[in-house]
Amino acid sequence: MKKLNGSTKKLISSIAVILVLYIVMSTMQATGNLSSLMSGLLVPVCAYALVAIGLNLCVGYLGELSLGHAGFMCVGAFTSAFFSKTFQNEIPDVPRFILALVIGTFFAALFGFLIAIPVLRLSGDYLAIVTLAFGEIIKNVINVLYVGRDASGFHFSLKDMMSLNMDFDGVVLVNGAQGITGTPRQSTFTISVLLLILALVVTHNFVNSRTGRAVKAIRDNQIAAETVGLPITKYKLIAFTISAAIAGVGGVLYAHNINSLTATTNNFGYNMSIMILVYVVLGGIGNFSGSVVATVVLTMLPEMLRGLSTYRMLIYSIVLIGLMLFNWAPGILKFREEHGLTTKQLLDKFKKKKEVQ
Amino acid sequence: MALLEVKNLGISFGGLRAVDEFNLSIEKGELYGLIGPNGAGKTTVFNMLTGIYKPTDGMIYLDGKNITGKKTADINKAGVARTFQNIRLFGDQSVLDNVKIGLHNSYEYGTFTGVFRLPKYFATEKKMDERALEILSVFGLDKEAKVLASNLPYGKQRQLEIARALATNPKLLLLDEPAAGMNPNETQDLMDTIALIRKEFGVTILLIEHDMKLVSGICEKLTVLNFGRVLASGETSTVLNDPEVIKAYLGE
Numbered sequence: 185m186k187k188l189n190g191s192t193k194k195l196i197s198s199i200a201v202i203l204v205l206y207i208v209m210s211t212m213q214a215t216g217n218l219s220s221l222m223s224g225l226l227v228p229v230c231a232y233a234l235v236a237i238g239l240n241l242c243v244g245y246l247g248e249l250s251l252g253h254a255g256f257m258c259v260g261a262f263t264s265a266f267f268s269k270t271f272q273n274e275i276p277d278v279p280r281f282i283l284a285l286v287i288g289t290f291f292a293a294l295f296g297f298l299i300a301i302p303v304l305r306l307s308g309d310y311l312a313i314v315t316l317a318f319g320e321i322i323k324n325v326i327n328v329l330y331v332g333r334d335a336s337g338f339h340f341s342l343k344d345m346m347s348l349n350m351d352f353d354g355v356v357l358v359n360g361a362q363g364i365t366g367t368p369r370q371s372t373f374t375i376s377v378l379l380l381i382l383a384l385v386v387t388h389n390f391v392n393s394r395t396g397r398a399v400k401a402i403r404d405n406q407i408a409a410e411t412v413g414l415p416i417t418k419y420k421l422i423a424f425t426i427s428a429a430i431a432g433v434g435g436v437l438y439a440h441n442i443n444s445l446t447a448t449t450n451n452f453g454y455n456m457s458i459m460i461l462v463y464v465v466l467g468g469i470g471n472f473s474g475s476v477v478a479t480v481v482l483t484m485l486p487e488m489l490r491g492l493s494t495y496r497m498l499i500y501s502i503v504l505i506g507l508m509l510f511n512w513a514p515g516i517l518k519f520r521e522e523h524g525l526t527t528k529q530l531l532d533k534f535k536k537k538k539e540v541q
Numbered sequence: 542m543a544l545l546e547v548k549n550l551g552i553s554f555g556g557l558r559a560v561d562e563f564n565l566s567i568e569k570g571e572l573y574g575l576i577g578p579n580g581a582g583k584t585t586v587f588n589m590l591t592g593i594y595k596p597t598d599g600m601i602y603l604d605g606k607n608i609t610g611k612k613t614a615d616i617n618k619a620g621v622a623r624t625f626q627n628i629r630l631f632g633d634q635s636v637l638d639n640v641k642i643g644l645h646n647s648y649e650y651g652t653f654t655g656v657f658r659l660p661k662y663f664a665t666e667k668k669m670d671e672r673a674l675e676i677l678s679v680f681g682l683d684k685e686a687k688v689l690a691s692n693l694p695y696g697k698q699r700q701l702e703i704a705r706a707l708a709t710n711p712k713l714l715l716l717d718e719p720a721a722g723m724n725p726n727e728t729q730d731l732m733d734t735i736a737l738i739r740k741e742f743g744v745t746i747l748l749i750e751h752d753m754k755l756v757s758g759i760c761e762k763l764t765v766l767n768f769g770r771v772l773a774s775g776e777t778s779t780v781l782n783d784p785e786v787i788k789a790y791l792g793e
């Protein structure tokens with residue numbers, strides 16, 4: 185076998201860890217050892233981990249801050265759920281879900297692309313501001329959007345259900361603030377894990393490709409990148425579009441896991457965008473598997489601490505601060521380096537031990 | 542026809558006329574020096590030649606083609622590459638990748654091919670690796686290919702920047718103070734390297750330098766800039782003996 189470089193090794197080991205966790209969780213679920221709360225979190229955790237991977241591509245490799253990735257997730261969720269519900273009885277399950285994935289991903293990518301065109305031409309923190317606004321606008325538009333379908337076709341309204349003017353046999357597909365109800369629940373834990381692994385492979389390959397090198401070059405030094413002939417806007421657009429697309433995949437998974445899909449502040453709003461940014465920062469900027477770990481830990485933690493009721497958020501905050509200090513505080517980083525406690529050093533030690541045995 | 546022809550180039554920053562009525566003509570294959578006191582406008586000329594600054598007046602022709610005010614990336618594609626006075630490497634990437642980024646426009650495969658690692662990905666990456674190592678070996682940097690660019694010692698960073706510029710396959714190479722911060726030994730090595738790359742890459746060179754030993758040692762022609770204006774220009778020996786130049790720049 186060819187010698188693998190460091191990043192490929194890391195990818196393979198993170199996939200292995202995900203698979204082990206997957207097997208443990210599925211077995212626990214099958215044998216009834218997983219609480220229904222935990223069980224219900226499996227798919228959403230994967231969905232948010234996907235959004236975190238997407239955001240990490242944007243923050244870590246494009247070097248731009250986005251405060252609206254939950255908005256792209258929202259676009260992926262609603263477009264795919266709309267499709268699945270509309271064609272629920274017309275297309276068989278499997279091809280319909282595959283198409284739903286394609287559609288959700290495509291529309292999230294499209295929105296990412298359209299937003300990025302004007303914004304990425306500018307330098308500065310414009311992307312953060314515009315994506316922040318986008319996330320809020322998309323959420324609010326969906327909350328007043330009514331779509332129905334009857335024999336004569338689709339009806340739209342931004343006012344209320346009555347103004348759809350449908351026949352008696354008409355079906356309401358999107359019902360304003362109540363969102364979309366009755367989307368087929370097709371996001372299984374297995375599909376979610378497979379998509380998560382796919383996203384890790386895609387992002388790993390992307391950042392180690394010709395395009396990825398160009399994106400990193402632009403991040404490292406835009407002027408130098410221009411003087412070696414790189415088209416800056418093109419590569420920024422590609423990276424941001426892929427980043428939004430991956431968030432869209434998370435949205436599709438999320439939408440096909442719940443009965444009633446609504447756009448609230450907690451699942452798609454500003455709060456969620458910030459939460460996802462927290463996963464990215466704590467998992468390590470530019471470290472995709474780290475984003476997955478941080479998402480899993482920080483989503484599961486509040487649920488596991490539920491018994492402690494009042495102190496739950498306090499402990500949660502302390503863990504957050506602790507993680508942040510552990511990963512980023514210069515003093516602690518120096519201490520870890522001096523005492524052989526960085527992730528890399530620990531991994532090396534572990535490997536050496538195995539060799540000795 | 543000259544490879545680079547600059548006519549009456551000028552730029553103002555607000556009220557400051559940084560460069561005025563600058564003329565320059567460089568023949569193919571020449572090694573040309575641009576000298577002058579601090580703040581004379583030398584780097585500003587480079588920035589205009591590479592499209593980083595848009596000149597307020599004048600014209601720039603490369604190989605007869607008008608490149609005035611074009612985008613930096615397009616000027617590079619037309620055949621101009623450069624280094625920077627304050628080194629600008631892609632610090633978070635390896636030495637090898639820095640050169641491979643320079644090769645970006647010479648070897649192609651699409652994003653899709655890269656993401657799904659189709660056969661063309663492996664074939665092209667292999668060719669890029671080989672070519673990049675070949676260029677690095679000219680500078681004796683091939684052994685450090687895997688090192689992070691920002692971890693190289695200063696002198697080698699300057700060399701890597703030249704290697705990256707050469708990877709874009711330029712007709713004209715602009716070097717902004719390549720010997721800055723080097724000791725006499727390193728400067729001597731650099732002079733040898735410059736002679737070698739002229740031979741190996743057949744590239745025309747315009748360089749800015751304060752080190753008079755290097756300038757008189759390798760430059761065939763010189764232009765002296767003072768307060769944004771050309772003070773003298775011509776054969777190196779003639780220019781360096783010009784009383785005006787001695788008074789304004791060389792001192793004594």
Ligand SMILES: Nc1ncnc2c1ncn2[C@@H]1O[C@H](COP(=O)(O)OP(=O)(O)OP(=O)(O)O)[C@@H](O)[C@H]1O
Binds near residue numbers: 577578579583584586
């Ligand atoms: N972007 C800018 N905005 C305003 N003034 C500028 C800008 N770039 C350069 N200048 C001014 O133009 C003049 C020429 O600067 P330049 O950097 O070209 O000098 P130089 O000849 O390269 O000097 P040195 O030998 O110190 O590198 C200086 O007065 C500088 O302050």
Ligand SMILES: [Mg+2]
Binds near residue numbers: 583584585626
């Ligand atoms: Mg200068």
